[in-house]
Amino acid sequence: MTLLLVQPLLVAGYLPGMSGLRGRQAHRWVGVVMVVSVVVHVVALWITSPPDVIDALLFTSPTPFSAWGVIAMWAVFAAAQLGLLRRRLRLRPHLWRRSHTALAAVVVVGSVVHAMLIEGTMETMSKVALCVLVLTATVKALAALRVWAYRTTSR
Structure with missing residues (x-):
């Protein structure tokens, strides 16, 4: 969850010393760490x-939090894959950005719901506070970056 808090702050340039290219590079590396963390989490659960x-x-688990975790996991993998294949896919920049952002939003919502439904892993107030911070940072970054704004000017 802490990685999800940092990601929008990095890409929007809100962290000191991490604006522009440096922030985007850190965003990529944190994304890699996030993918590795998800894989480690699933492997540990498998063990x-x-x-x-x-x-x-298979979405047959009786616990509702598991479905949200799986949805968030696949969205993390898809967002990372989209990031890795950005040039190869030759998507227009606005289409790539909207797609990546939509997947990131699924990751955030799925992860927050997943975390909130699990009982006993974190103290309730700290879990709520962290989830609220993640949602707030994501919404603030999306609003500031105007990812969904329709551009009427042509090149």
Whole structure:
């Protein structure tokens, strides 16, 4: 969750010394760490309970938080893949940016719901505070970057 808090702050240039190119480079590296963290999380769950992981991946788990976690996981992988293949896909910049942002929004919402539904992993108030900060930072960055603004000027 802390990585999700940092990501929009980096890309929007809100962290001191991390604006422009430096912020975007850090955003990429934090994205890599996020993907690795998700993989480690799933592998650790697999080690402790393979049937639960299979149920979660097949969306047959009786616990509602698992579906949100799986949705967020696949959105993390898709956003990372889109980032890696940005040039190769030859998408127009605004289409790539909107697609990446939409996937990031799914990651944030899915992760927040996943975390809020799990009981016992964090103290309730700190979990709520962190989730509110993640949502606030994401909304603030999206509003500031105007990702969804329709551009009427042509080149």
